[in-house]
Amino acid sequence: MKTGTRAVATVVRPVVVARRTLATTHGLTLVGWHRVDGRTSDGLSTGVDDFRRHLDALEGWGAQVLPLTEAVERLRAGTLPERAVALTFDDGYASVVDTAWPILRERGLPMTLFVVSGILEGHRFAWDAHEADPCRVGRLRPATADELLAAAQEGLDIGSHTVSHPWLPELDDATLRHEMVDSRAALEELLGREVRSVAYPTGGWDPRVRAAALAAGYTVGITVDRGLNTDRVHPLSLRRAFVPADPVDLRHILDGAYTFLRPLDRWRSRGGPPW
Template sequence: MSSSYARRIPSPTHRAIVLCYHAVSDDWPSPLAVGVRQLEHQIQALRRRRYRFLTFGELVAQVSSGGPARKIAAITFDDGYESTWTRAQRVLERLGARATVFVPTHFIDSGKPLRWPGIEEWSGTPHEHELRPLTLEQLRALSTAGWEVGSHTVSHPRLPTLADDRLADELARSKAWIEEQLDRPCETLAYPYGAYDERVIAAAEAAGYRAAGVLTGRLPAPRPLAWPRIGVFRVDRGVRFLLKSHPWSVWARSTGAWALLRPEKSS
């Protein structure tokens, strides 16, 4: 691709970090769920390190245009769990930070729990309520509070496995729905499961996205439509989080010089 959105970014992007969270819960033992105090301590740790918080789209645009990459961070939440509003937003509001939430639009206001391979094991268990998705009212409230709302497709499929027409539909229809419901542009995307390839990147560009987040064990060279994110999970407490989010650790994972952690499973 010749597009500027496909190019690699020469800036020292390991100094600009993007964190990827999912659910927030003290009781749900899923690896995807961080505790409320855990989230609060992690954001406070970044503030003590003098990080400035941007939305995902703002961070990618700033670094891609050659702006300063040092000491900026974006906090992102995938999947659109209701706990993004009921727990995460309250923590971030207290700490003066905004974030980005990526939602699979089929589930918003559906009255049905989130369900796809990787989380469906919790259906029918005492923790099923943790699978409740955001309502449209909550999504609008997040947007009003300064959060960025991006697409996580319509139904949360593995995009590289889809035929071209279904791939285009998942990307375009989710984008259009967010723009219609929130009355503002939707220009950012997170690939479900972190799964992408060059065909998916081309489709995302064709759909009109300007930035897209990925989630892999080894961090790829940053590109606007394949921007590396650091997955934060229940196991990432204390020193483990500090090491995982340190710029030199991020640099090491981007070069393969140091296998800091085993590749993470994303949702």
């Protein structure tokens, strides 16, 4: 996180914390990562030691980590505990299954992995296709269907991240329906159970995308608009923040100090990918 942004968060944090203390009901904080591999954090990659520090920060904050579906149900029912958090990963990298998931299991923490169903056919992620370094190619490997199934049998929750990870708001109705419906169907066939959650690729969503998710049978939809989820937030456009490398930034996320950035998040989610 940039120094100036962190400085603003440090200033607004006491105000946000005070407002949350006065709230009559508890909200839900969603946080996310993409992959956990290597020694350092770089872009989509989180270093293993950094990831452990993130989990230490969650524990130090007093987070009550819940399974995603349970957390959303309790949000709607008004029965969330104080400092409720759900953990998520996007895309379906092998490092999530073979590195992050065992670490979380050791600590008894649940998580949801949102999978691009196209990887079940052995496809690499399009944004990694240019990579030629053998070492990095190994780190960027998507999980196989067998790996995902084995992790799911151990308790890993799996949701949809569409078929091919497109920018959903620009799709025509038929293609949007394909991305939503076929991804869910492929994952359900693999897992032998219902898949009811979806994370919108790059956080791209609008009312039409949300309606398509509802029509496809999803009950939980995840954006990248930062902030606390209250009972006034639609369950198919829940707010979530990705975790920067520094645990200090995660603490600011948990306290809601980066919520002032949500107008930027909303502009990106409606206007186009940030790149």
